[in-house]
Amino acid sequence: MRLSTELKLPAVSLTGFETPMGEEELAIQASVHRFAKEVLRPIGQELDKMTPEQVIAPGSPYYTVFAEAARLGLDPGLLAQLPPDMAVRVESLIGEEMGWGDAGLAISLAAASFPLEMAKAVGNQELVDLCTGKIGCWMITHPDKGSDVTMYDIRRDWTPGAQGNKGNMLATVGKDEIVINGQCSAWVSNGAVAQVALGYLGADYGDGFFDADGRPHGLAAIIPLDLPGVSRGKPLDKLGQRSLPQGEIYFDNVRIPRRFAVALQDSYYGNHTSAWSYAGTHMSQTFTGVARAAFELALQYCHERKQGGQLLINHQLTRHRIGDMLRRVELCRAVARRSLAYARLTPQGHAYATASAKVTVTQEAWQVVNEAFQLFGGAATSREYPIEKLLRDARVTLIEDGENNVLTMRLGLLAQQLHAEGWGQG
Numbered sequence: 001m002r003l004s005t006e007l008k009l010p011a012v013s014l015t016g017f018e019t020p021m022g023e024e025e026l027a028i029q030a031s032v033h034r035f036a037k038e039v040l041r042p043i044g045q046e047l048d049k050m051t052p053e054q055v056i057a058p059g060s061p062y063y064t065v066f067a068e069a070a071r072l073g074l075d076p077g078l079l080a081q082l083p084p085d086m087a088v089r090v091e092s093l094i095g096e097e098m099g100w101g102d103a104g105l106a107i108s109l110a111a112a113s114f115p116l117e118m119a120k121a122v123g124n125q126e127l128v129d130l131c132t133g134k135i136g137c138w139m140i141t142h143p144d145k146g147s148d149v150t151m152y153d154i155r156r157d158w159t160p161g162a163q164g165n166k167g168n169m170l171a172t173v174g175k176d177e178i179v180i181n182g183q184c185s186a187w188v189s190n191g192a193v194a195q196v197a198l199g200y201l202g203a204d205y206g207d208g209f210f211d212a213d214g215r216p217h218g219l220a221a222i223i224p225l226d227l228p229g230v231s232r233g234k235p236l237d238k239l240g241q242r243s244l245p246q247g248e249i250y251f252d253n254v255r256i257p258r259r260f261a262v263a264l265q266d267s268y269y270g271n272h273t274s275a276w277s278y279a280g281t282h283m284s285q286t287f288t289g290v291a292r293a294a295f296e297l298a299l300q301y302c303h304e305r306k307q308g309g310q311l312l313i314n315h316q317l318t319r320h321r322i323g324d325m326l327r328r329v330e331l332c333r334a335v336a337r338r339s340l341a342y343a344r345l346t347p348q349g350h351a352y353a354t355a356s357a358k359v360t361v362t363q364e365a366w367q368v369v370n371e372a373f374q375l376f377g378g379a380a381t382s383r384e385y386p387i388e389k390l391l392r393d394a395r396v397t398l399i400e401d402g403e404n405n406v407l408t409m410r411l412g413l414l415a416q417q418l419h420a421e422g423w424g425q426g
């Protein structure tokens with residue numbers, strides 16, 4: 001037991017009841033917080049009020065974010081240089097601050113580097129060079145293939161005897177060249193502005209699009225988006241995360257060299273689960289930050305607004321509601337970090353395991369933001385206060401990166417699969 005000799009308030013940091021941090025961690029947290037406060041939050045609020053066309057127009061403050069992020073000077077190799085446990089905490093600290101600043105921009109920055117991170121992970125220097133300095137995106141959903149992208153187990157998770165869903169973005173894979181036709185969904189983050197994509201496509205390697213079980217063959221590739229045959233749809237006008245430009249990308253006989261593939265037939269689903277797990281870890285950190293932002297706004301408001309003859313914070317009922325929000329923010333952080341540690345440190349992660357945290361964090365974040373909104377009373381509904389934007393941003397995330405009911409259903413499927421291997425049987 002660690003004894004205290006005096007009754008004092010507990011140690012807290014920006015990230016709540018945190019174990020002591022080293023100087024380097026504190027410095028990184030402070031500089032990312034400054035970036036979140038001075039760049040992401042004000043620009044996110046400005047973009048939120050603009051049309052999707054204005055958000056992506058040349059000269060838009062959206063592009064300032066990328067220039068300022070580069071100036072922030074975070075070494076892209078930083079995490080690889082740190083001891084693994086510290087790297088997890090630092091990655092989590094950075095992700096939470098970004099989300100605290102603005103969810104849409106946090107997602108946009110993460111999606112922007114997705115193709116580059118994949119190029120590094122497969123160790124392909126040509127693709128690293130191709131992706132460096134560019135705004136990227138991750139095209140995994142297609143118009144007719146939303147929740148179905150998270151289907152891995154065709155025998156347990158699909159209509160018996162039916163072929164799987166190959167989607168609408170298809171590749172014909174030749175000896176030296178890949179030809180791409182079709183389109184990704186309108187929901188692709190950065191789809192309206194990206195210069196390079198990490199794409200997941202249905203693929204024909206010469207014997208059709210399906211294996212003997214009816215599971216679609218796939219291809220993952222880095223695709224430059226300035227090639228002949230690439231075109232865009234209108235940027236998506238949506239409820240929340242309006243600072244994140246989304247939109248369709250169309251492919252009409254677009255040709256890329258086969259060496260741009262990052263996963264062919266046999267390695268496709270393994271690569272797919274890694275990429276999706278990587279995305280899920282970002283979601284959890286980001287929406288821990290959103291939950292914290294809503295909690296802080298509510299705490300502040302309760303110190304300003306008087307009803308019942310007292311400041312709201314002096315009512316027992318309100319303290320209970322604040323306490324409930326605080327414990328949920330702590331829950332988000334704990335789950336987000338555990339899942340991040342699992343994804344980065346275990347040799348055998350899985351997207352459904354990461355999705356478990358994505359669901360918990362986003363559901364809890366939604367609860368916190370919704371309660372903060374309620375605490376603001378009528379003022380919450382006014383665009384003058386920032387809480388209504390957080391509500392819209394948080395609502396969207398219950399669907400983003402996998403709809404939460406579907407993800408939970410697939411977590412149950414994972415339990416079934418593991419049980420079949422002997423897990424949980426005493």
Ligand SMILES: Cc1cc2nc3c(=O)[nH]c(=O)nc-3n(C[C@H](O)[C@H](O)[C@H](O)COP(=O)(O)OP(=O)(O)OC[C@H]3O[C@@H](n4cnc5c(N)ncnc54)[C@H](O)[C@@H]3O)c2cc1C
Pocket residue numbers: 111138139140141142145146147148185187188189190241396397399400401402403405406
């Ligand atoms: C803000 C945002 C950002 C996004 N970013 C990206 C991105 O960067 N890249 C990308 O590729 N995509 C992205 N998406 C797409 C996102 O992954 C999909 O929206 C999500 O997976 C759900 O797919 P869907 O919208 O087609 O819904 P659907 O799959 O059509 O689901 C509709 C409803 O049907 C239910 N349902 C679906 N399948 C089943 C089933 N088997 N059994 C029972 N019920 C079912 C679901 O629960 C849901 O309520 C983004 C979406 C949002 C909102």
